[in-house]
């Protein structure tokens with residue numbers, strides 16, 4: 001292709017039509033993000049661009065080709081936004097989802113209610129979205145980011161290293177299996193954490209998922225036939241890790257809130273077991289408090 005610069009409006013229209021034809025709901029938005037990425041500008045500045053030259057036009061069309069094959073937008077641009085942070089992502093690590101920001105907000109609120117600098121933990125940390133988000137939004141909090149998968153750990157370590165100082169320096173990466181009580185006991189002192197979040201693999205094996213999800217590692221997404229294969233064995237480890245009075249938030253599949261509630265109540269060390277829904281009223285995460293010695297009764301709300 002040679003000649004005069006291409007009008008941006010026509011390129012975006014054609015790209016959005018192509019992406020819509022590929023079944024992508026957010027076609028126009030994705031097209032804009034891809035063009036902003038190719039031009040190296042914030043998406044908000046696209047309105048200032050009328051025309052683009054040959055080279056960026058070719059690069060943009062190549063990026064649209066990839067997206068039309070249902071490669072996730074975040075893999076094409078190489079980053080994912082999560083709360084106030086931007087994380088490097090790509091093959092081998094789960095792409096953080098906007099709905100998990102509810103759990104981030106809950107954790108930051110709980111940490112804000114603490115009397116002094118607190119220790120938090122993010123079990124099944126993946127890219128480090130929750131751990132780095134908490135460190136960024138809760139100054140002074142130290143966060144242990146626990147992840148088992150070697151490929152995910154590469155991305156996690158990179159994101160922690162790239163996080164602005166002092167955020168990154170308050171995140172400790174721990175390579176461990178959160179369902180292995182012996183290994184976890186060797187690495188994390190009992191009762192050392194006041195706020196623990198986890199977005200574990202929880203999708204039931206027979207669930208129908210979109211084409212983009214195939215680009216997330218299966219180990220990050222699926223939680224066995226009932227979606228509980230990591231959550232259930234993780235609950236005793238969570239109980240041991242939390243300080244008395246400490247709180248946990250567990251994200252789950254929208255079909256498994258009752259299982260998570262039952263698991264926490266059956267353990268016996270938790271009270272204030274509470275369901276939380278997202279903005280579309282879908283069950284999203286369950287929170288609970290580790291009992292203080294001497295406290296009685298099993299609260300249930302939500």
Ligand SMILES: C[S@@+](CC[C@H](N)C(=O)[O-])C[C@H]1O[C@@H](n2cnc3c(N)ncnc32)[C@H](O)[C@@H]1O
Pocket residue numbers: 093094095096097100123124125126127128129130146147148149152176177178179198199200201202219220221230
């Ligand atoms: C759904 S992803 C969540 C990643 C990140 N917390 C987020 O919200 O974007 C789940 C993560 O748990 C990790 N994982 C799976 N089983 C694990 C286990 N037994 N112990 C530690 N991490 C595990 C996966 O490798 C994956 O990175």
